Amino acid sequence: MVSEVMEENIYAPVTDTEKEFARHSLHRACQRGSAFLGSEYAILGGAMSWLSERHLVSAISNAGGFGVIACGAMSPELLEAEILATRAMTDRPFGVNLITMHPQLSELVDVCLKNSVGHIVLAGGIPPAAAIKAAKDGGAKVIAFAPALVLAKRLIKMGVDALIIEGAEAGGHIGPVSLTVLAQEILPVIREVPVFVAGGIGRGDAMVSYLDMGASGAQLGTRFAAASESIAHEKFKKAFVRGNARDAVASVQLDPRFPVIPVRGLSNEGSQQFIVHQADVINRFQSGALTREEAQLEIEHFWAGALRRAVIDGDVEHGSVMAGQSVGLVRSVQPVAEIIADLVDQALEAIVRRKRRLDADA
Numbered sequence: 001m002v003s004e005v006m007e008e009n010i011y012a013p014v015t016d017t018e019k020e021f022a023r024h025s026l027h028r029a030c031q032r033g034s035a036f037l038g039s040e041y042a043i044l045g046g047a048m049s050w051l052s053e054r055h056l057v058s059a060i061s062n063a064g065g066f067g068v069i070a071c072g073a074m075s076p077e078l079l080e081a082e083i084l085a086t087r088a089m090t091d092r093p094f095g096v097n098l099i100t101m102h103p104q105l106s107e108l109v110d111v112c113l114k115n116s117v118g119h120i121v122l123a124g125g126i127p128p129a130a131a132i133k134a135a136k137d138g139g140a141k142v143i144a145f146a147p148a149l150v151l152a153k154r155l156i157k158m159g160v161d162a163l164i165i166e167g168a169e170a171g172g173h174i175g176p177v178s179l180t181v182l183a184q185e186i187l188p189v190i191r192e193v194p195v196f197v198a199g200g201i202g203r204g205d206a207m208v209s210y211l212d213m214g215a216s217g218a219q220l221g222t223r224f225a226a227a228s229e230s231i232a233h234e235k236f237k238k239a240f241v242r243g244n245a246r247d248a249v250a251s252v253q254l255d256p257r258f259p260v261i262p263v264r265g266l267s268n269e270g271s272q273q274f275i276v277h278q279a280d281v282i283n284r285f286q287s288g289a290l291t292r293e294e295a296q297l298e299i300e301h302f303w304a305g306a307l308r309r310a311v312i313d314g315d316v317e318h319g320s321v322m323a324g325q326s327v328g329l330v331r332s333v334q335p336v337a338e339i340i341a342d343l344v345d346q347a348l349e350a351i352v353r354r355k356r357r358l359d360a361d362a
């Protein structure tokens with residue numbers, strides 16, 4: 001048993017020599033992920049619509065992570081311009097995230113291939129087999145989201161080269177299951193392809209715990225959204241710095257007949273109004289003033305353009321301030337390189353403390 005004195009020793013300040021030793025260990029644990037991505041660290045900057053453009057993406061890649069452009073609703077022409085502009089700002093690898101519902105998905109894949117994008121992340125549901133095949137035939141690696149073990153296995157059969165498992169703690173569109181549980185379900189089983197974990201990760205020691213469980217790396221979004229290089233409005237960044245974990249809540253659905261896509265963001269005037277709006281629409285449906293389809297559309301329309309309003313215009317009261325629970329770990333606006341250096345430092349300290357604990361037990 002570790003005595004109180006030993007416990008104190010375990011948490012004593014970590015020396016540079018100890019950190020150097022831990023660096024090799026961290027490098028080994030991340031090797032599969034960083035070799036797959038072609039980056040120094042197996043840390044993906046999760047694509048965030050409106051935020052993950054040339055400045056943030058190049059800053060993440062230049063700092064040793066792996067930046068990912070969020071294509072969102074961009075046209076093929078706009079995406080091509082963004083890829084070229086990003087390439088002008090970094091000579092390191094970066095990826096592109098495409099939403100599978102985009103009506104021009106195959107043209108967007110072509111744009112990525114034409115511009116030698118090495119990694120395509122297909123988000124927003126199970127990707128069509130044709131998109132996976134086209135991307136792979138064109139020489140790109142395909143990454144997809146696995147929301148459950150059975151889907152992870154299916155995606156591997158479909159040919160994806162890596163998986164992201166994203167917990168409900170994450171910012172943006174979310175599934176119902178926490179990363180803690182998804183990781184236990186998927187990491188011990190899936191060894192065929194690298195698996196990256198996402199959702200709620202804000203510190204390097206948390207990353208190490210998932211690497212220990214078999215993850216190949218981590219994807220972070222919230223932690224990078226308020227970085228100095230992010231083009232987000234100053235008010236959006238301030239909301240992140242002020243926000244606590246419990247402020248980042250999932251959207252509320254009032255009536256199961258009218259499904260609401262779950263999105264996690266900071267609660268504000270807009271999220272309160274969304275509840276009132278749903279109640280009003282449901283009343284009008286019940287009184288016969290709206291058909292079911294019209295009512296559903298009115299509910300869905302509420303958030304149209306709302307992320308842009310928050311990120312670009314700075315309307316953090318009425319816009320959609322998508323953020324994960326790790327927003328509570330964002331305490332200042334920091335350059336990306338500093339955020340990554342902090343994550344690496346925390347990871348090294350966690351490895352050192354583990355070694356001290358093992359040595360104390362020996």
Ligand SMILES: Cc1cc2nc3c(=O)[nH]c(=O)nc-3n(C[C@H](O)[C@H](O)[C@H](O)COP(=O)(O)O)c2cc1C
Pocket residue numbers: 045046047048049051070072097123124166169170171172173198199200201219220221222223225321322323324325326
């Ligand atoms: C503001 C915001 C916008 C996002 N937009 C997208 C998106 O367009 N496509 C996507 O696949 N994921 C999107 N995400 C999810 C991130 O890529 C990432 O997986 C997630 O933020 C990781 O969890 P974390 O927020 O706890 O770090 C978004 C997240 C945030 C916070």
